[in-house]
Amino acid sequence: MIEFTIWDILRNLLLATRWTIVLSLVSFVGGGMIGLVLLFLRLSRRKWARALAKYYIELFQGTPLLMQLFIAFFGLGLFGIDVPAWLAAGLALILWTAAFLGEIWRGCVEAIAKGQWEASASLGMGRLQQMRHVILPQAMRIAVPPTVGFSVQVIKGTALTSIIGFVELSKAGTVVTNATFQPFTVYGLVALIYFALCWPLSKSSQILERKLNVAHRNH
Amino acid sequence: MNYHFEFGWLFEYYPQIVKGIAITIELIAVGAVAGILLGIVCAWVRALGPAWLKPVVAAYVELIRNTPFLIQLFFIFFGLPSLGVQLSELQAANLAMVVNLGAYSSEIIRAGIQATPRGQFEAGASLAMSPFETFRHVVLVPSLQRIWPALSSQVVIVMLGSAVVSQIAAEDLTFAANFIQSRTFRAFEAYIVSTVVYLMLAILLRQVLVMVGWAIFPRGAAQ
Numbered sequence: 001m002i003e004f005t006i007w008d009i010l011r012n013l014l015l016a017t018r019w020t021i022v023l024s025l026v027s028f029v030g031g032g033m034i035g036l037v038l039l040f041l042r043l044s045r046r047k048w049a050r051a052l053a054k055y056y057i058e059l060f061q062g063t064p065l066l067m068q069l070f071i072a073f074f075g076l077g078l079f080g081i082d083v084p085a086w087l088a089a090g091l092a093l094i095l096w097t098a099a100f101l102g103e104i105w106r107g108c109v110e111a112i113a114k115g116q117w118e119a120s121a122s123l124g125m126g127r128l129q130q131m132r133h134v135i136l137p138q139a140m141r142i143a144v145p146p147t148v149g150f151s152v153q154v155i156k157g158t159a160l161t162s163i164i165g166f167v168e169l170s171k172a173g174t175v176v177t178n179a180t181f182q183p184f185t186v187y188g189l190v191a192l193i194y195f196a197l198c199w200p201l202s203k204s205s206q207i208l209e210r211k212l213n214v215a216h217r218n219h
Numbered sequence: 220m221n222y223h224f225e226f227g228w229l230f231e232y233y234p235q236i237v238k239g240i241a242i243t244i245e246l247i248a249v250g251a252v253a254g255i256l257l258g259i260v261c262a263w264v265r266a267l268g269p270a271w272l273k274p275v276v277a278a279y280v281e282l283i284r285n286t287p288f289l290i291q292l293f294f295i296f297f298g299l300p301s302l303g304v305q306l307s308e309l310q311a312a313n314l315a316m317v318v319n320l321g322a323y324s325s326e327i328i329r330a331g332i333q334a335t336p337r338g339q340f341e342a343g344a345s346l347a348m349s350p351f352e353t354f355r356h357v358v359l360v361p362s363l364q365r366i367w368p369a370l371s372s373q374v375v376i377v378m379l380g381s382a383v384v385s386q387i388a389a390e391d392l393t394f395a396a397n398f399i400q401s402r403t404f405r406a407f408e409a410y411i412v413s414t415v416v417y418l419m420l421a422i423l424l425r426q427v428l429v430m431v432g433w434a435i436f437p438r439g440a441a442q
Contacts, residue, residue: 062418063414070406071411075410156285156286159290162289173290177297191294
């Protein structure tokens with residue numbers, strides 16, 4: 001029987017971590033773009049646009065990410081669309097991330113004082129100009145800590161893609177366990193790698209929040 | 220695109236679906252009650268507890284909050300037996316949910332405790348209450364009331380997250396969906412139906428938590 005050293009295990013896990021990072025980045029960037037669209041729909045003056053964004057967010061926040069992954073993976077395949085695991089994983093995670101980011105950002109825009117809208121409107125700015133020059137620059141400041149905080153949820157969310165067969169850190173953990181029969185060590189290491197990815201983000205989100213609060217107090 | 224939807228199999232498999240829903244509800248009921256109790260204990264330690272215990276609880280909270288639930292579940296179910304702790308699928312799922320919600324809720328509850336005005340502690344002390352009695356009788360309930368909406372959202376998130384316990388063969392709703400999918404090859408229908416059930420469960424759970432809030436908190440009390 002082959003003996004596996006801790007280094008053998010760790011090396012394989014770290015190689016798979018690349019895919020966790022890539023998938024997280026893709027989901028975060030893609031989700032951010034769609035989240036921005038949702039934000040604009042949510043703030044639109046048209047009722048149908050607001051309702052559309054609201055139901056989208058309700059649907060994706062009210063159902064398990066795992067089910068969204070299953071539907072993307074098994075569901076689309078039935079319509080003759082060949083869906084590889086990475087595509088289903090990326091698609092579901094992007095749509096899921098968008099729902100959460102859209103809702104987080106809406107809260108940040110709504111935290112901007114009404115007077116800012118009125119002042120910019122009185123300067124003859126259109127809706128988009130108001131957003132671009134007055135509201136978003138201020139809302140972005142408030143949005144940074146919760147957005148960084150949510151990136152941790154995205155990284156943890158990528159773990160579920162192992163279930164539909166995308167080989168990232170969690171899947172590698174299962175594969176390595178099956179080869180080494182050392183679940184305690186392997187899953188312990190997997191957890192530590194996730195921790196090493198997520199903890200700096202959690203911490204910086206907290207620090208940013210504290211900084212921002214200080215700035216507020218000085219007003 | 221010549222796929223025909225068919226939901227007739229629902230009748231044949233409804234015992235599995237009902238059983239799956241029952242287990243998902245059981246998991247979140249146990250998880251929510253025990254998880255919030257654990258959260259209260261941890262929040263007490265971090266806000267008011269003995270200094271030597273604080274770093275231990277802080278480490279637990281940070282570790283759980285920065286690792287995926289799936290890995291926590293695998294660690295408990297596959298990893299712990301090598302330490303001699305052998306758990307059934309449901310026990311492992313329950314334990315993972317309690318440990319997970321305990322960490323998240325402790326952070327939320329701690330925020331509630333820290334928002335308590337100093338005067339409340341002083342008033343308790345002036346009535347000759349010990350710090351623990353003050354916490355138990357004066358501080359705790361208003362603290363929970365303050366953060367109840369946030370805590371409710373977290374419970375719903377944990378309920379939706381419980382879908383992954385099917386991966387250690389705990390027979391929850393997702394397990395039922397997977398079972399039906401593997402028997403009938405009707406993946407789309409099976410997952411759509413269970414997704415809709417999850418959505419309804421989430422909406423229902425939110426309502427239940429609002430009502431629990433009415434029941435345990437004095438109504439109209441100033442925050």
